[in-house]
Amino acid sequence: MDTYYVIKKAKDQITEIIRTKFPDADIEITAPPPELASDFAVPLFKLAKKYGKSPNHIHEEIESIFDKTGTLFDSVFFLAGYINFVLNQMEYFKYLARDALRLKNDFGKSNTGTGQSIVIDYSAPNIAKPFSIGHLRSTIIGQSLYNIFGFLGYAVTGINHLGDWGTQFGKLLYAFDNFRKKNKTEDPTIGELLDLYVLFHKKAEKEPELEDKARDYFMRLEKGDKECRKKWETFCKISLDEFKRVYTYLGGIRFDEYLGESFFFDKGQVILDEILSRRFCIFDSQEKYESFLNENGEIRSFLEKSIQSINISTPVFFLTDKGHTKAAGRISDNEKAAEFKALIDVKIKGQNKVLEKLRNITGDETQAKEILKQFESENIKSTVYWIETTGLTEKASGKISGEAQKKLQSQARCLASTGSFLYTEGDEDSGTETAKQENLLLVDLTDFGIDTPLLLQKKDGTTLYALRDLAAIKYRTDSYNPTQILYVVGSEQSLHFRQIFMVARLLGYETQCHHIDFGLYRFPEGKMSTRKGRIILLENILNEAVEKALEIIKDREIPENEKKEIARIVGIGSIKYTDLSQERRKEIVFDWAKMLNMDGNSAPYLQYTYVRIVSILNKAGTDPFSHSFETEVELTDKEHKLIMSLSRFPEILEAAARTYAPHIISGYLYSLSQDFNNFYNSTSVIRTEEADLRTARLLLCRITSIVIKNGLMLLGIEVPNRM
RNA sequence: GUGCCCAUAGCUCAGUUGGAUAGAGCAUUAGAUUGCGGAUCUAAAGGCCGGAGGUUCGAAUCCUCUUGGGCACGCCA
Numbered sequence: 001m002d003t004y005y006v007i008k009k010a011k012d013q014i015t016e017i018i019r020t021k022f023p024d025a026d027i028e029i030t031a032p033p034p035e036l037a038s039d040f041a042v043p044l045f046k047l048a049k050k051y052g053k054s055p056n057h058i059h060e061e062i063e064s065i066f067d068k069t070g071t072l073f074d075s076v077f078f079l080a081g082y083i084n085f086v087l088n089q090m091e092y093f094k095y096l097a098r099d100a101l102r103l104k105n106d107f108g109k110s111n112t113g114t115g116q117s118i119v120i121d122y123s124a125p126n127i128a129k130p131f132s133i134g135h136l137r138s139t140i141i142g143q144s145l146y147n148i149f150g151f152l153g154y155a156v157t158g159i160n161h162l163g164d165w166g167t168q169f170g171k172l173l174y175a176f177d178n179f180r181k182k183n184k185t186e187d188p189t190i191g192e193l194l195d196l197y198v199l200f201h202k203k204a205e206k207e208p209e210l211e212d213k214a215r216d217y218f219m220r221l222e223k224g225d226k227e228c229r230k231k232w233e234t235f236c237k238i239s240l241d242e243f244k245r246v247y248t249y250l251g252g253i254r255f256d257e258y259l260g261e262s263f264f265f266d267k268g269q270v271i272l273d274e275i276l277s278r279r280f281c282i283f284d285s286q287e288k289y290e291s292f293l294n295e296n297g298e299i300r301s302f303l304e305k306s307i308q309s310i311n312i313s314t315p316v317f318f319l320t321d322k323g324h325t326k327a328a329g330r331i332s333d334n335e336k337a338a339e340f341k342a343l344i345d346v347k348i349k350g351q352n353k354v355l356e357k358l359r360n361i362t363g364d365e366t367q368a369k370e371i372l373k374q375f376e377s378e379n380i381k382s383t384v385y386w387i388e389t390t391g392l393t394e395k396a397s398g399k400i401s402g403e404a405q406k407k408l409q410s411q412a413r414c415l416a417s418t419g420s421f422l423y424t425e426g427d428e429d430s431g432t433e434t435a436k437q438e439n440l441l442l443v444d445l446t447d448f449g450i451d452t453p454l455l456l457q458k459k460d461g462t463t464l465y466a467l468r469d470l471a472a473i474k475y476r477t478d479s480y481n482p483t484q485i486l487y488v489v490g491s492e493q494s495l496h497f498r499q500i501f502m503v504a505r506l507l508g509y510e511t512q513c514h515h516i517d518f519g520l521y522r523f524p525e526g527k528m529s530t531r532k533g534r535i536i537l538l539e540n541i542l543n544e545a546v547e548k549a550l551e552i553i554k555d556r557e558i559p560e561n562e563k564k565e566i567a568r569i570v571g572i573g574s575i576k577y578t579d580l581s582q583e584r585r586k587e588i589v590f591d592w593a594k595m596l597n598m599d600g601n602s603a604p605y606l607q608y609t610y611v612r613i614v615s616i617l618n619k620a621g622t623d624p625f626s627h628s629f630e631t632e633v634e635l636t637d638k639e640h641k642l643i644m645s646l647s648r649f650p651e652i653l654e655a656a657a658r659t660y661a662p663h664i665i666s667g668y669l670y671s672l673s674q675d676f677n678n679f680y681n682s683t684s685v686i687r688t689e690e691a692d693l694r695t696a697r698l699l700l701c702r703i704t705s706i707v708i709k710n711g712l713m714l715l716g717i718e719v720p721n722r723m
Numbered sequence: 724g725u726g727c728c729c730a731u732a733g734c735u736c737a738g739u740u741g742g743a744u745a746g747a748g749c750a751u752u753a754g755a756u757u758g759c760g761g762a763u764c765u766a767a768a769g770g771c772c773g774g775a776g777g778u779u780c781g782a783a784u785c786c787u788c789u790u791g792g793g794c795a796c797g798c799c800a
Contacts, residue, residue, distance in 0.1 A: 033743060043742050045780055055780090080743055081780080126800075167799055215798095261800085440798065451725075451796080458798045465800055492794055494727060519728075522793080531799095552762065570762090582736070585728060587793060593749085594735060598762060600748035601736080608762050616759045655739060667737055670747080677763060686759045701759095723762080 002102065003110035006095035007647045010072050014040055014085055017071070021061050022047060030082075038077070038084035039092075039644065045081055055081040089640050090632050093696070096647050097629045100703045104625060107706045108649045113154030113657075119476050120146050120156060122488035123255070126163035127239040128172050128193040131246045132535040133590070134490075134528055137518050140576050140716055141584055142488035143253050144662040145516070147714045152657055157480050161472065162260030164236055166465055168197070170218030172235065173228055174210065175200040177217075187234055190242050198533045215460060222265060222462050236260075249542060251572055252716040261468045264475065268467040271474065272441065272456065274507050443503055454499040466500055473504045477511045484512045486660065491517035491585065516660045519587030541595055546571030548596050549604070553723060566720045570604050573717040577603035580715050581666040601670050603717055606708055609673040610719045613705040616685055617698065624698040633693045638679040642700055645675045649707050653714070662715055669711040676704050 015027050025047055032038040044055035051058065059078040066076050072095065074088045100107050122142020125135045142158070150156045175196040176188070188196075204210040221228045240258070247253040441457040456467040476485055487497060497515035504513065521536075522528060528535050550567035558566070578595055582588060598604040617623075635643070648668070656664040685701060688694035709719050 028740075028742080030742065031739090036743080041743080043781090045742080049780080082743065124800095163800060165800095171799095442797065453797060455797050460798085462798090464798070490794090491728060493800080495795055496800085498727090517728085519793080527794090549762095586736090587729075589735090591735080597735090597749075600762095602748085602762085604762055605748095608760085612760055612763085619759060652739090659739085663737085664739075667747090670737090674747085678765095680759080681755085681764045684759060722760085 001111055005099050005650045007651060013071050018062055021065055032084055039087040040085040041082040043082050059083045089635055093643050094630060096643055097699055101625055101628055105706060108653055108710050109151055110650060111153040113149060113152045116483045117155040117480055118149050119480050119482040119485045121159050121161045124161045124163055125243055128235045129530050130190050130194055131243055131538050133521050133538050133541060136538055137579055138488045139253060140579055141518060143716045144580060145660060148657050151714055158255045159257045159259055160255040164260035165262040165265050167218050169221055169232060170214035171200045172197055173217040173231060174214045187238060190239060201531045219460055219462050251718060264468040264471040265463050267471040268463050271467060271470045445502055450499055454503060469500050473509055477509050482511055486514050486516050488516045490520050518584040521588045521590050523590055542572055542575060545575050545596055566723050569718045569720050570607055570723060573603035574598055576717050577666060580662045583663055606669055606673050606712060607719050607723060609676055610705055610708045611723050613701045614721055616701050620686055620698050624695055624702045629695060629699055631692045633696045638682055642675045642679050645672045646703050646707055665711050665714055669708060
């Protein structure tokens with residue numbers, strides 16, 4: 001599949017033109033303000049600085065060698081520090097038409113992800129609880145990412161990591177045995193399970209000992225008690241049937257695997273063994289560390305492997321939020337050691353966020369450089385190499401002042417550690433603990449900038465979800481060999497994911513794990529809570545939306561069964577769109593009017609635009625894709641704007657994938673639809689007399705329809721053919 | 724108390740790696756030769772981008788401090 005799109009071609013040409021004169025130029029191509037007769041612009045300020053010339057001078061040099069022959073451009077001009085590139089509109093349109101003709105319904109697809117595999121963990125509803133609006137975000141954001149990455153050629157695996165294990169089942173089993181009327185023999189409904197769960201919490205407030213009883217029940221479940229297990233299976237089945245019904249209603253939701261937490265609870269021991277096999281060690285001097293190395297071959301090879309894997313002579317460094325440092329290995333290069341210390345100085349001065357970002361770099365050196373540009377404000381002079389944690393590959397370069405270096409040499413402590421820490425309560429750290437607590441296992445992560453230890457196992461020996469999640473990382477890494485694992489989970493769990501990702505790395509799982517966090521739905525008066533029964537059922541919202549959509553079309557001449565299907569597509573689409581059109585980190589205050597909005601920036605607006613295009617194409621009678629389009633016609637400004645907008649689709653998709661942000665697509669589709677409607681209201685396509693122009697306009701309609709349809713499909717939203 | 728996230732028009736939100744005069748929708752007001760489908764379009768009005776410093780040729784965007792809101796912080800998930 002050839003996915004070299006016209007917009008890429010145009011940008012490549014701009015880069016090439018500028019680089020013929022300025023070979024090392026770092027070129028940023030921007031969109032000029034709409035009222036300017038320009039299509040692409042490059043700010044020249046940085047070039048001016050780099051080459052010691054004025055922006056105007058830079059522009060003159062580029063203009064002097066600019067030759068439009070063989071390019072997509074007609075001319076260049078200078079304004080306010082920018083060089084502007086004016087397209088040969090017809091040429092650009094012809095290329096766009098060729099892209100569209102070549103790819104047809106696949107317009108927008110690319111192969112940028114070929115060879116890469118991504119695991120996405122999303123939806124993950126909890127067994128025995130109804131599917132609430134809270135799960136909607138995970139489900140549709142996750143599904144959208146699944147669609148987007150698939151469209152870009154990645155091998156995607158969607159996993160529904162069901163919440164089907166844990167102490168909550170102890171509570172439920174207890175409630176089921178003790179609170180349910182004895183004469184009831186039929187299987188409970190989800191609603192009844194929820195009532196029992198809420199009732200348990202209500203009673204437990206007054207009788208705290210119920211919590212212990214629930215823990216006993218859960219222990220029985222983990223130990224394989226047949227009766228508990230059987231009830232648990234029933235709960236799971238009831239819930240799963242319910243979930244699948246909701247997914248069907250939502251439409252377009254699919255998973256490659258339903259693998260819940262229960263699948264992993266007995267796979268945690270391997271993780272525990274791995275952790276326990278490592279030894280806690282910390283040294284207050286280089287000598288002690290080196291003598292330890294000599295005595296411990298295993299650790300030594302671990303470190304050597306780490307150092308080798310990053311392919312530099314400098315060993316692995318470690319930074320904590322406390323401002324002290326750890327270096328796993330020797331700092332053999334004095335210059336680098338000093339720079340490293342200086343880097344810490346910046347840290348101590350409070351630039352936590354910069355360093356936090358450095359830590360989260362996903363392995364791309366240029367990205368790291370970008371972030372380190374911020375250090376320029378510290379008059380940074382020499383180069384710093386930054387290597388994160390135990391031999392992973394992140395690397396960044398920047399500069400640090402000599403003054404900062406000196407200051408820091410007295411401040412920074414360089415300690416050494418192997419990077420793995422675990423103790424059981426009852427060790428010398430807390431000598432008063434009793435034998436009863438010997439099963440409690442936690443990982444201390446304070447040396448890694450995380451103050452809260454990660455609990456893996458409770459004192460009664462039962463597992464916690466952190467351990468199950470670690471087992472899941474191992475399983476996913478082994479099973480799918482992914483380049484990335486995405487967790488589409490609410491931001492409230494960010495600490496949990498920081499913890500388990502850190503431990504996973506310490507254990508040597510190098511798969512990139514990302515928490516795709518999102519803000520929660522909440523009521524104006526506060527948080528939604530399953531325990532308190534304060535939730536809104538997703539289904540109620542969906543039904544309301546579908547009904548409203550049905551109300552709008554009730555008088556139209558469409559068969560009733562089709563009306564119902566249209567109402568479902570439009571109603572559900574509008575709910576999904578409302579969610580996906582918002583930046584995912586922001587919390588959403590629940591508001592009926594907003595959820596049911598079908599005017600303006602909404603799914604029905606896009607669907608409506610699509611439907612009108614379909615109508616035009618039907619009436620036109622000819623398929624503009626039936627033969628290639630290579631003739632010259634006179635295009636209006638509105639048409640050119642639409643062309644520019646259409647051509648951006650591929651890079652919009654890449655931006656959405658890069659930042660895991662479906663809302664970039666919805667924003668784009670809305671803007672595209674506005675451009676189309678603008679054109680639509682000013683120009684009659686069908687009644688265009690000049691044949692070639694008519695064909696060109698039909699072509700624009702056709703491409704727009706494909707982009708809207710594909711874009712909405714990526715958001716998990718369907719389009720009707722009429723509405 | 725500590726950490727993370729958020730703050731943009733009356734309301735709900737966009738704002739691409741820092742780029743030219745901060746954009747939409749809703750609501751309000753005034754309009755669109757009954758039209759290729761009015762769930763549409765045009766226009767008006769609406770802003771000290773929470774506040775104060777800083778970095779930069781250039782800041783809604785980066786840094787520091789601060790105010791307000793949300794979330795999390797050892798045996799729940």
